[in-house]
Amino acid sequence: MARDGHQRVRLRDVAERAGVSVGSASQAFGRPELVSEQVRKRVLDAADALGYAGPDPAARRLRLGRAGAIGLIFAERLGYAFTDPAQAPFLRGVASAMEEAPNGLLLIPDSRYCEEAARTVREAAVDGFIVYSMPQNDPRVEAALARRLPVVTVDQPRGAETPFVGIDDRAGARSAAVHLRELGHERVAVLRFTQELDVEGERELDLTVERLEGYKEGLGEAWDASLVRVCRPNAPERAREATLELLGEREPPTAILAMSDTLAVGALQAAAELGISVPADLSVVGFDDSPIAAHTTPPLTTVAQPQEEKGRLAAQWLIEDIERGTGPRRKRRRVILPTELLVRESTAPPRG
Amino acid sequence: MARDGHQRVRLRDVAERAGVSVGSASQAFGRPELVSEQVRKRVLDAADALGYAGPDPAARRLRLGRAGAIGLIFAERLGYAFTDPAQAPFLRGVASAMEEAPNGLLLIPDSRYCEEAARTVREAAVDGFIVYSMPQNDPRVEAALARRLPVVTVDQPRGAETPFVGIDDRAGARSAAVHLRELGHERVAVLRFTQELDVEGERELDLTVERLEGYKEGLGEAWDASLVRVCRPNAPERAREATLELLGEREPPTAILAMSDTLAVGALQAAAELGISVPADLSVVGFDDSPIAAHTTPPLTTVAQPQEEKGRLAAQWLIEDIERGTGPRRKRRRVILPTELLVRESTAPPRG
DNA sequence: TCCTTTCGATGAACCGATTCATTCGGCACA
């Protein structure tokens, strides 16, 4: 027995030591009911003695034709992706749908170099992909589609010929705006995501456009383009700065529509810094109903979207497609889940 | 060409169509410099025509002996894991260390059934594992170690014979407690994690014990075991309830030590609900310096730990080990990164 | 013209398993 740098132990070695054929050894692990109790024990003992950890995943995968994992392609750099707490419920949904089978979830980190990232997609050992909030024409998305594996798209891009899970962003945004109008707000600022995700190429997030349209529709004549601020990345800091700026103007807004709770948090923070009371002097509405929304001070009025359900559905559909194999394509599935305005304590009629 | 249920296209088919050997076809993809421009073009064209998406990952992995991914084993059910925003920076660190090579990050979801989870670990196509904050003797950890792949442990478990990255939990906790003592607090409550992670078997998180010890040391004679509350899971809700209860007592605490920012958020919320001012009437100290800590109201005093650095280091070490292969084991690496008390605005001397 | 290089293509061996058609041994029954 080699001491430190021991060779990899193969099934063959185990079989040899146990004095049986590789076939039998394989059965002993994979389907015990096909071999005699005796052989099974001998094989297991031999494996033990040799320190054999079980069949090599790569090899069995090749033979079985299944990777036992699904890939998840994120919108931004992996790191930033995790910054938005709204994604946690989505992942939870995905995970819950995957609990039954021993599958893994392969995150595809976005590399600094786009080409590398696409390569990761091409070389990923997975049975299918979930594409989550990606801009259209992203090289990773294209690489995923090129692999001809089952793909389910969530939020973005909407156009592709794949099953799609999304929400009615426009309606959700509109409901937030209408809420403020009904409270009587006239000057409403908007904290929005950036439009171009990449410096080069105008890769738009439809989602951003949709929400913007929704705000516009809901605000009606109260819409004021000069009160729109772009926040990039989607993190509190930029929102805080933007809000400080907005509130410092001669005629500050009485309410803020933020495209995410993360941005709303930044707005709340700016208000607190300036001693401006929310909701008495400023109303704030978020989007997502992320886990933090209920725990901010004051608790955030926000547009809830069923993130967990989205994740669960996407994973479920994908797994179905994978299991059906290259069978007959069902008609393209597509669902738009509803949003709901959750009125908490960050909104109130404007003063005066 | 089959229409819908088209067969999988193999390299062999491409080679045949291009009129070259499989060897050459392989080279055309893998190392273009070894074949003539002419052959390369022919192969690529043939691949195109056949809709060949590139070499099958499973097969090439088998041959290459590298999976091109590392596994990440989390503490709790995958879903809950993502609930704690403190883990985001850790993941970011891991991701950043992985950016260079086209690697994937395989999350191992905890199944409802422990056995399933261990099986996922056994069958995961990865080159190594990062074990992150896991209780000792967890079946998944054991499965990971049994695979004889490189493993790096973070936070937990401390005992294993693997490279280890952690922080000085006790010192961190102590510094938080000392801070409160120096401000003059006498009655200090503690919101702690649970000790047993599983109903059966007392699988302790050393981390919890360590922090508890730290608090005890720092508080000295102000330590009062009757003011300790267990919060499970690690989410604001339980902390909120516990805090409401604590503040409703006849002689409420003037300060709270929370083992995570997530718990601290719950405490802040409870205080806000009761109209108790933080920090005037109640001081709160968190742990982690998670992304939300700076954005709570008021901004949270907390023990910062270098999550991102932990992630980066763990991934770096793991990748080194993987690349060195079964080479000579270096002496066991182990690092305890420093924590730092960040005093923000949630702590002040007690009233009166 | 003949001998060396050099460059590129070839195809067999291999990666580590699973599967399945076949063979074998033993037992029951006629």
Place this chain on the structure above:
DNA sequence: TGTGCCGAATGAATCGGTTCATCGAAAGGA
């Protein structure tokens, strides 16, 4: 004793590539 049957073990084929020793042809040099 011969036949039939059944459960269990066998081992070759296969999964889809990569690699490398070998070979051939073309080019260069004497």
